[in-house]
Amino acid sequence: MDFSLLLVIAVALSGAIYLLDVLWLRPKRRERLATAEAATTEGLDAPTREKLLKEPWPIDYSRSFFPVLLVVLVVRSFIVEPFQIPSGSMKPTLEVGDFILVNKFAYGLRLPVVHHRFLEVDDPERGDVMVFRFPEEPAVNFIKRVVGLPGDSIRYEGKQLYVNGEPITKTLIEEGPELSPQQLLLEEQLGSVSHYIYNNPRDPGPQMREVVVPDGHYFTMGDNRDHSNDSRYWGFVPEDNIVGRAFAVWMHWDGGLPSFTSVRRIE
Incomplete structure (x- = not known):
């Protein structure tokens, strides 16, 4: 097994998902929240707001693991x-x-x-x-x-x-x-x-x-x-x-x- 190849793939995949969320998916979630808030005069309760802003699990894992995997890749490859x-x-x-x-x-x-x-x-x-x-x-x-x-x-x-x-x-x-x-x-x-x-x-x-x-x-x-x-x-x-x-x-x-x-x- 080529651990370096697996590490590079993991960094690239988690980084791509994280970047996709920052540039497109996260703004979409905030847009849905704004639309839902505009549709009610009483405001949204906390559980509803949390549900609309909640990150899907692939995004949550990618955001958590990408920095760690990137540091490991840099240290292992160059230091x-x-x-x-x-x-x-x-x-x-x-x-x-x-x-x-x-x-x-x-x-x-x-x-x-x-x-x-x-x-x-x-x-x-x-x-x-x-x-x-x-x-x-x-x-x-x-x-x-x-x-x-x-x-x-x-x-x-x-x-x-x-x-x-x-x-x-x-x-x-x-x-x-x-x-x-x-x-x-x-x-x-x-x-x-x-x-x-x-x-x-x-x-x-x-x-x-x-x-x-x-x-x-x-x-x-x-x-x-x-x-x-x-x-x-x-x-x-x-x-x-x-x-x-x-x-x-x-x-x-x-x-x-x-x-x-x-x-x-x-x-």
């Missing part, structure tokens, strides 16, 4: 949008069940539904955690880390990432961390961003020969390097598919009671 993490591809940065906030204007403002960028702000930077529409199934949102920018050459061999021929620095932090005892916890320096990744020493993982990122595209990878469906498998992310930059975790929910103890910035 910030919440998402839930459904998989472990971004561990240890993001856990399954994390609820995140995504900055919708960081990479420019886009029209809802059609996703056309009408105002340029900034472009993704190496190391950003980015939400985008999956190129092979645009109705599905993915979240990965930006590794390659347009024009970069990217290679991944022996669990080592190379950008423009240079190996990306990573430092071993812990062998067999408590949350994932089969993995190695490492700190990686990607551009100006220092962040943690997982590598599985028992799994050779994917190998990828050098590729060059085309103009208008980005190369992304999950922080859980051996368990991530990312650009190493399906290619590049078109600029038109970008949704926004993930910047905070505001809640965690794994089926029990929601927890707010993991509120944090996303690095």
Whole structure:
């Protein structure tokens, strides 16, 4: 289900009904009231006046919901949008069940539904955690880390990432961390961003020969390097598919009671 499309339809429909009432139906109700009052010398009682001025239920609901729906549409489309993490591809940065906030204007403002960028702000930077529409199934949102920018050459061999021929620095932090005892916890320096990744020493993982990122595209990878469906498998992310930059975790929910103890910035 395309929630953005449903929201746009709801705003357009409620707004149209509300505008129709303001411009035509409400004056008609007042005209009927004036005609009824002119036809009697005793004046109209309160129930009769209320009945003649009463709004039909579609108009009443539209007047009540239109401002709320419009605010939700503007905030969700142009300012910030919440998402839930459904998989472990971004561990240890993001856990399954994390609820995140995504900055919708960081990479420019886009029209809802059609996703056309009408105002340029900034472009993704190496190391950003980015939400985008999956190129092979645009109705599905993915979240990965930006590794390659347009024009970069990217290679991944022996669990080592190379950008423009240079190996990306990573430092071993812990062998067999408590949350994932089969993995190695490492700190990686990607551009100006220092962040943690997982590598599985028992799994050779994917190998990828050098590729060059085309103009208008980005190369992304999950922080859980051996368990991530990312650009190493399906290619590049078109600029038109970008949704926004993930910047905070505001809640965690794994089926029990929601927890707010993991509120944090996303690095």
